Amino acid sequence: MTYQGVLTKMKTEFSDPVQYYLIFETDFINMNQLLGKTINIQFVKYQCLNCSLNKPIYRQGFCKSCFFEIPQAADWIIRPELSTAHLDQEDRDLEYEKHVQLQPHIVYLANSSNVKVGVTRKSQVPTRWIDQGAHEAIEIVEVPNRYLAGITEIALKDYVADKTNWRTMLKNEIADEDLVIWRDKLKQYIPDEAKDYYLASNSETNIHFPVLHYPTKPKSLNLGKTPNYTGKLAGIKGQYLIFEDDTVFNVRSNEGLVVTISI
Incomplete structure (x- = not known):
């Protein structure tokens, strides 16, 4: 076939x-x-x-x-802290940017090769975690726009990784972690603008791959x-x-x- x-x-x-x-x-x-x-x-x-x-x-x-022309490939896609739609400022296409940026976003911890912090639209949970090969993940904050998620990720990157080692992920050489403990430990580093959006009572999601x-x-x-x-x-x-x-x-x-x- x-x-x-x-x-x-x-x-x-x-x-x-x-x-x-x-x-x-x-x-x-x-x-x-x-x-x-x-x-x-x-x-x-x-x-x-x-x-x-x-x-x-x-x-x-x-x-x-x-x-280098279309909004789907603008810098704020990879670096959410560069989002400006909440300020009514256009990068490449303000209508598209408002549609994507001005919706609920999640800052999360995922364990794929190590514990890392990341950002995704709420509608992409748990798809984003699956795509990264994470066998466990948990939300830290849920914010109303991409900018707030971006600055939260930047703040937490000083204390936890933000990259996945693809070789380690694929070899499955990964230790289980208690992501609730990690989440609570990182709470103190959330920026003031996002502190009210902290998620204190959720549990981690476990993912099994074929x-x-x-x-x-x-x-x-x-x-x-x-x-x-x-x-x-x-x-x-x-x-x-x-x-x-x-x-x-x-x-x-x-x-x-x-x-x-x-x-």
């Missing part, structure tokens, strides 16, 4: 274990059903997620010109260098496909690539 389409990050369903779906324009694949099966991935061309042209992908699934075999020495598949790869699917964690030979493929970092997948 063969599928072809442009890669976008896998859709997920929070269940035990997480269900993963690769969505193409006219079809989809339940990736969990492919565990233990041999898959061929072949690079076909590029297709920018904004302009749809066959131009090399620069970042986030966009070609270089789109990346993995038959974790890699011992994960090596990343680069379709630019290896445009045709065949391997047996051994697991899915975060946005990574894990293969039996320790090859791992980050679907999200390959957004905008058109591929053929044969099973």
